[in-house]
Amino acid sequence: MSDHEDDHGDGENGHETPEREEFDHDPLGHADVRAGMTVGELVEQYGNAGIGAADVSHAVDTYAEMLGNDDVTNFFGLAGAMVPTGMRRIVADLIRDGHIDVLVTTGANLTHDTIEAIGGKHHHGHAGPDDHRMSADDEHLGMSERDYDESLREEQVDRIYNVYLPQEHFALFESHLRENVFPTVERTVSIQEFTEALGKANSERNAAEDVDEGAGIAAAAYENDVPIYVPAIQDSVLGLQAWMYSQTSDFTLDALSDMTHLTDIAFDAERAGAMLVGGGVPKNYVLQTMLVVPEAYDYAVQLTMDSTDTGGLSGASLDEARSWGKLKPSAANATVVGDATITLPLVTAATRERIE
16 A cells, blocks of 8 residues: 555545535535425425525525514615516515515605506516517517617607506606695605605505505505605606605605604614615615614625626625624625516515415
């Protein structure tokens, strides 16, 4: 036997196993998928796998622990086009079931939420002239994207990727605001007070007109005393309408007073958790709240489409947020990178199955 064999003969296959600190013996499994599985069972199988599947499983573990503890105050950040793309009912149900204590979102999401609450509808459309669902007989097939969208403009239809919204719904929205919302807040109010008035009006009109679609997110928040903050409200049709109304009335918005209200909630929280859908202002607003209170988040889950290497906030890791003191050193956190219209229903359904 050679000296080489003598030196390395204690390990498997004649090789000495090195001392390992980072490595943890946790063999990868293989997902077992079958007909009739529940979403929760599928996500359990994700936990046997790697890459994004493992991330989804970890996110469900974290979110379930966060929602399963009654002493956790749950902050929810909702960015992106989540309402017009069909995620509205998921968020409204989370509010109604007590799984959201604070909602931070965009004026755009509340605009589209209100349109649905009062009888408007979003529609399936095409992502562009080369959408695979177009048939050879479609008159738009082969158009340039510019010509395609110009044709939608002539038809007075707005496009959000593959979702269409007829522009007459914005006229319906404006009338609702001017008749049922703005007259109730003709003074200086916080954005949170304004969204509460919006939710009340949406709830009442939805019921009075027996709208087929539910009253939605703002209404659910109003009915369950959940505050909604919209820190960049100016960046939306809702904000434009608020500005126009303020030009001829005593109505105006005080954005800084929202921060006092939100900070008080964070200060009083025994423990805190954050669910972040998308990035941008809602994500930052949720996280920065912990910079001015003694504690930080105990739990955080983010569903994002952005990468970390651009240095932008939307893709920033939650571990990076820990360096700022927004998450506790011991905080449980998870990130799933992917289309939130896919990941939000999946993570929410599996979490509900776990805790209910």
